[in-house]
Amino acid sequence: MQEQSPRQQKIGTLLQKEVAQLLQSAVRQEGISNLILSVTKVRVTVDLSLAKVYLSVFPSEKADFYLNALQQNSFQLKHDLSQLLKNQLRRIPELVFYLDDSLDYIEAIEKDLTRPDNPIEPNQPPKAD
Numbered sequence: 001m002q003e004q005s006p007r008q009q010k011i012g013t014l015l016q017k018e019v020a021q022l023l024q025s026a027v028r029q030e031g032i033s034n035l036i037l038s039v040t041k042v043r044v045t046v047d048l049s050l051a052k053v054y055l056s057v058f059p060s061e062k063a064d065f066y067l068n069a070l071q072q073n074s075f076q077l078k079h080d081l082s083q084l085l086k087n088q089l090r091r092i093p094e095l096v097f098y099l100d101d102s103l104d105y106i107e108a109i110e111k112d113l114t115r116p117d118n119p120i121e122p123n124q125p126p127k128a129d
Contacts, residue, residue: 054100
């Protein structure tokens with residue numbers, strides 16, 4: 001993956017902040033409890049036409065449901081963003097949502113490392129052949 005330009009990074013950071021605020025207010029308005037939605041990163045294409053929005057959802061069992069709902073309502077989110085950012089961005093990129101499963105991946109690695117048969121553990125006696 002190529003490195004993002006400073007402009008792409010700046011727009012990605014701005015979008016990340018604003019999308020996170022919009023999602024948090026939507027969760028509060030709907031009165032949904034026991035849900036944490038966070039925007040972990042936003043990657044913007046070189047031509048600024050597409051923004052890949054990575055989300056972390058807790059509990060992760062509901063992640064697919066909320067990702068689907070966001071994808072179906074991305075036009076409304078884009079409209080809300082255009083109202084908020086009309087003085088900063090001429091065009092709002094298309095939003096594509098992805099699940100950021102890096103926390104699940106880290107958790108699985110930690111679980112494997114604490115197993116008794118951990119292959120990395122140096123204190124295990126050598127196996128006799």
